Amino acid sequence: MGVLPWVWWYGFRRHTAYAAASLAEALTNTGFGFMRAYVLIALWHERPVLGGYDVNDAVTFCFLTQALIGPLQIFGGMDLAQRIRTGDVAIDLHRPVGLQGWWLADDLGRATGSLVLRGGPPLLAGALVFPLSWPGPAGLAAFAASVLLGALVGFGLRYVVALGMFWLHDDRGLNAVMLVMSLFFSGMTLPLVVFPGRLGDVAHALPWAAQLQVPADVFLGRHTGTDLLGALAFQAAWAAALLAAGALLTRAARRKLVIHGG
Amino acid sequence: MAEAGRAAARPLATYALLAWTWIRAAAQYPVSMVLLATATAVVSGLDAAAIGLLFTRAPRIAGFGASEVLFLYGTSALSFAISDILLGGTERLGQHVREGTLDAMLVRPVSPLIQVATEDFSPRRLGKLLPAGTILTLALANADVPWTPGRLALVPMMVLCGALIFAGLWVLGGAVQFVLVESHGATKSLTYGGAYLTQYPMTVFARDFVRGVTFVVPLAFVNWQPALYVLDRPDPLALPGAARFASPAVAAAVCAAAAVAWRAGLRHYRSTGS
Numbered sequence: 332m333g334v335l336p337w338v339w340w341y342g343f344r345r346h347t348a349y350a351a352a353s354l355a356e357a358l359t360n361t362g363f364g365f366m367r368a369y370v371l372i373a374l375w376h377e378r379p380v381l382g383g384y385d386v387n388d389a390v391t392f393c394f395l396t397q398a399l400i401g402p403l404q405i406f407g408g409m410d411l412a413q414r415i416r417t418g419d420v421a422i423d424l425h426r427p428v429g430l431q432g433w434w435l436a437d438d439l440g441r442a443t444g445s446l447v448l449r450g451g452p453p454l455l456a457g458a459l460v461f462p463l464s465w466p467g468p469a470g471l472a473a474f475a476a477s478v479l480l481g482a483l484v485g486f487g488l489r490y491v492v493a494l495g496m497f498w499l500h501d502d503r504g505l506n507a508v509m510l511v512m513s514l515f516f517s518g519m520t521l522p523l524v525v526f527p528g529r530l531g532d533v534a535h536a537l538p539w540a541a542q543l544q545v546p547a548d549v550f551l552g553r554h555t556g557t558d559l560l561g562a563l564a565f566q567a568a569w570a571a572a573l574l575a576a577g578a579l580l581t582r583a584a585r586r587k588l589v590i591h592g593g
Numbered sequence: 594m595a596e597a598g599r600a601a602a603r604p605l606a607t608y609a610l611l612a613w614t615w616i617r618a619a620a621q622y623p624v625s626m627v628l629l630a631t632a633t634a635v636v637s638g639l640d641a642a643a644i645g646l647l648f649t650r651a652p653r654i655a656g657f658g659a660s661e662v663l664f665l666y667g668t669s670a671l672s673f674a675i676s677d678i679l680l681g682g683t684e685r686l687g688q689h690v691r692e693g694t695l696d697a698m699l700v701r702p703v704s705p706l707i708q709v710a711t712e713d714f715s716p717r718r719l720g721k722l723l724p725a726g727t728i729l730t731l732a733l734a735n736a737d738v739p740w741t742p743g744r745l746a747l748v749p750m751m752v753l754c755g756a757l758i759f760a761g762l763w764v765l766g767g768a769v770q771f772v773l774v775e776s777h778g779a780t781k782s783l784t785y786g787g788a789y790l791t792q793y794p795m796t797v798f799a800r801d802f803v804r805g806v807t808f809v810v811p812l813a814f815v816n817w818q819p820a821l822y823v824l825d826r827p828d829p830l831a832l833p834g835a836a837r838f839a840s841p842a843v844a845a846a847v848c849a850a851a852a853v854a855w856r857a858g859l860r861h862y863r864s865t866g867s
Contacts, residue, residue, distance in 0.1 A: 355778030362782035365802070366790050370647075370654075373797045377651035501625055507632030511639065520643045527649050 334428055335436040342440020353448035356401060361453045364397035368461065374525070382524025388551050391464045392522050394457030395547050399478070401449035402442045403485045403542055405519055407492070407509045409438065415496040421590045431490065431574070431581050438486045446478075470552050473559055477546040480566035484542045487573025488513075494577065497584040517543035541569040608707050615714035630720035637674070638724030640792055641666055655796040660735040661824055662794060667729025668748070668816040669791035672755025674721035677784075680760050681718065682710045683767030684784065687774045696864050706855060709767065736824075744823045747838075751823075754840035755791075755815035761847035762787060762810075764855050771858030783810065791815045796829055803830060814843040
């Protein structure tokens with residue numbers, strides 16, 4: 332067995348170590364789920380078939396996206412950025428595995444841990460109060476694939492931002508810009524199906540849609556047959572493009588970094 | 594030492610001095626500071642963008658029009674921004690406890706509350722005032738309300754009382770972390786959750802939920818109850834008319850509860866040892 336599965340496993344262990352803190356976060360995710368759900372219900376009361384969703388779809392979308400905030404790390408950030416700032420990244424670059432592969436394995440471990448601890452409570456609480464739209468077994472399998480692709484897209488975005496640290500020496504500005512884009516264009520602020528006209532078209536084509544909106548639509552069974560393959564291909568294309576950009580930046584960063592011995 | 598003693602006797606002056614120290618530190622990187630303030634303004638304006646988008650799809654939401662909801666947004670966001678700027682730092686109390694930095698604060702001759710609140714005081718937080726202030730101004734200009742001196746006077750009153758209620762919630766959320774060090778993730782649902790909730794008319798939410806945020810966590814008094822008077826709307830919970838003007842009393846009660854909780858937490862604190 333290679334080293335990367337171990338990196339994944341330690342990432343998982345690290346992010347499940349403080350279960351109480353994760354459950355506290357899940358509580359807040361759940362609370363926001365209810366508040367967002369009531370706002371969406373009020374909107375769907377006025378427009379019952381807005382964007383092809385019925386009111387149950389909208390409420391399901393809301394609790395599902397609240398459950399995925401942690402696993403897909405919608406609020407951004409990666410520990411790698413701090414390691415670049417402090418110079419610890421030099422150690423990472425000395426490892427006999429690629430920097431990107433190492434951090435991808437670590438991040439997927441984090442995502443899995445977060446899914447286990449923070450994925451359940453919002454969906455469970457939502458299901459107790461509202462009738463949610465659940466997928467069948469095939470839909471659930473497609474959803475699992477879609478979430479994995481969404482996690483790859485999310486990692487791709489955050490990795491590129493973290494590497495920006497090599498050139499900017501401060502990641503807060505970039506992170507802030509990413510946060511705005513991520514909150515607005517992922518469907519977190521409002522489902523993208525609510526966005527009118529051209530804004531909606533643009534939002535549906537951006538990587539943030541591939542991160543959150545597409546997995547939610549797959550969960551709701553809005554993509555079937557070849558359409559489903561198209562949706563997954565859209566996610567895969569963004570994941571491939573972002574990971575390729577990350578690989579190029581990693582090579583450039585290797586040439587950029589100067590390590591002084593001492 | 595005598596100077597420090599005098600400073601401790603004047604909490605507001607101490608607060609201003611410490612905040613100014615952090616602002617000067619942040620101003621060493623002026624470009625970063627301006628960019629971050631702008632980004633903070635945009636992030637906190639996203640909620641207003643969401644409200645704008647909602648109203649492109651429906652003329653009224655839960656019986657309220659766009660300018661009325663933006664009035665609620667403006668008063669809520671401005672109150673929250675003020676309280677966040679002044680006391681938002683208290684949400685990191687658990688971190689101070691875990692890292693042992695609270696011990697260092699306890700030996701200094703300044704209230705630990707002031708130190709926690711001003712720690713890392715960042716001028717970028719001021720960016721939050723921008724969308725809140727702008728939208729409140731716009732909403733007031735467009736509001737279809739027969740303005741009377743009473744209604745007009747109630748608007749600054751609601752912002753002030755709202756800020757005090759949120760300030761109490763920040764300190765309460767911090768005080769909980771004396772006991773439950775890892776509870777920060779959950780206390781956010783009081784503060785940030787309260788800020789989100791009060792942007793919308795309570796007619797959006799289920800009746801029992803509204804009772805909860807009226808009688809248990811009195812978020813309805815941040816802006817909803819006074820706004821019913823300003824906008825001349827009936828109360829869906831049919832509370833007596835005096836409730837429209839109860840915000841100052843509620844704010845005083847929340848702040849008193851927060852002060853008691855903070856003191857109890859500080860007494861309870863036994864450091865981590867080594």
